[in-house]
Structures are given as C-alpha cells and as structure tokens.
Amino acid sequence: RFGAVMCCCGPCAMYRRSALLLLLDQYETQTFRGKPSDFGEDRHLTILMLKAGFQTEYVPDAIAATVVPDRLGPYLRQQLRWARSTFRDTWLGLRLLPGLDRYLTLDVIGQNLGPLLLALSSITALAQLAFTATVPWWTGLMIALMTMVRCSVAAFRARQLRFLGFSLHTLINIFLLLP
Numbered sequence: 001r002f003g004a005v006m007c008c009c010g011p012c013a014m015y016r017r018s019a020l021l022l023l024l025d026q027y028e029t030q031t032f033r034g035k036p037s038d039f040g041e042d043r044h045l046t047i048l049m050l051k052a053g054f055q056t057e058y059v060p061d062a063i064a065a066t067v068v069p070d071r072l073g074p075y076l077r078q079q080l081r082w083a084r085s086t087f088r089d090t091w092l093g094l095r096l097l098p099g100l101d102r103y104l105t106l107d108v109i110g111q112n113l114g115p116l117l118l119a120l121s122s123i124t125a126l127a128q129l130a131f132t133a134t135v136p137w138w139t140g141l142m143i144a145l146m147t148m149v150r151c152s153v154a155a156f157r158a159r160q161l162r163f164l165g166f167s168l169h170t171l172i173n174i175f176l177l178l179p
Contacts (some may be wrong), residue, residue: 002101002157005056006093006108008049010042011064032088040085045095061159072176079177086111103157105137110150118143119178132156143170 017055020027027045030037037044046056069075097105122144123138147170155163 002104003055004050004100004104005058006050006104006133007043008046008056009064011066012059013042013045015045016054019049019052019054023052023079037088040089043082043085043089045068047089047096050093050096079172083177084113103153107154114150114171115159115178116174117146122174122178143174144167 009158023045026048027041030044041142049056069078090108092146093108097108100108121139124126128134129134141163148164151164151167154166
C-alpha cells in the first residue's frame with residue numbers, strides 16, 4: 001500500500017539471493033558508532049535493501065511461526081531492543097525518507113520523535129501533579145489525541161480497523177517502557 005516496508009519482520013522476510021549476496025558484507029559487519037551491533041538485524045537488512053534500490057513489500061497472507069515473549073520482563077527487553085534498532089537504523093536510512101510515501105516518512109519521524117515527546121509529556125505531567133497538586137488532564141488529552149490520530153491514519157491508509165488497537169501501546173510506553 002505504501003510502496004515500501006521499513007522493517008521486514010525476520011520470520012516472514014524473504015529476499016532474492018542475488019540481492020542478499022550484494023549486501024551480505026554490510027549486513028554481517030553491522031556497526032553503530034564504530035562498535036559491532038547485532039540487534040535489530042531484520043530492520044537493518046531492510047534498510048540496507050532499500051538503500052541499495054530494492055523494493056520491500058508487505059504480503060498480508062504470509063504465515064510464519066516464531067517465538068514471542070510470554071512474560072513481562074522478556075517483552076520489555078524485546079521492546080527496548082526494537083526501540084534501539086529503530087533509532088539506530090533511522091540514521092542509516094535518513095536519505096531514504098524523501099523518496100518514500102509521505103505516510104511512511106511521517107511514520108518514521110513519529111517512531112523516533114514520538115517516544116521523546118511522550119517521555120517529556122509524562123515528566124511534565126508528573127511535575128504538574130507533584131508541584132501544583134492539579135491533575136494534568138490537558139497533557140493526557142493531547143497524548144490520547146495524538147495517539148488516536150496516528151493510529152486512525154494508519155487504519156484509514158491500510159483500510160484495516162485493527163490498526164486502532166496500536167493505541168494501547170501508548171499506555172505500555174508510559175507505564176512500563178519509559179520507567
């Protein structure tokens with residue numbers, strides 16, 4: 001729908017052998033700020049493919065088996081690993097943004113600025129509550145509205161209401177990942 005996928009999920013990803021061979025050295029020697037890096041390999045390979053001029057595509061009927069966290073601790077570690085790879089690989093793919101669908105560009109920017117703005121908003125809300133003993137309803141309303149707008153745009157563009165469910169991830173961010 002958007003002309004590219006920014007992260008081809010590891011268990012579902014398939015690549016042409018010829019394309020993979022062209023990028024194998026870059027992929028296997030992945031570094032960040034001069035140090036070896038081995039997390040977020042699926043996102044990293046996707047960005048390398050896009051930078052090399054290949055297309056990535058979402059296939060909605062793909063089926064794969066994978067292992068997912070079944071407890072809170074491993075889930076939080078997974079989410080933090082994914083967040084680190086999102087930030088790291090955004091730097092790698094910044095030059096791609098002008099050539100992407102506008103929604104994808106907005107989504108990449110949102111994935112990187114969103115957590116920062118959410119953290120600042122949460123800290124501001126806590127400060128307001130602590131110093132003035134007033135409920136920061138305006139901050140809560142703005143966070144909820146920004147979340148619903150982002151999820152609604154995704155649901156509209158993909159023509160799938162299930163994207164509205166991603167709004168629950170904001171609560172996970174605020175109460176579990178930010179602390």
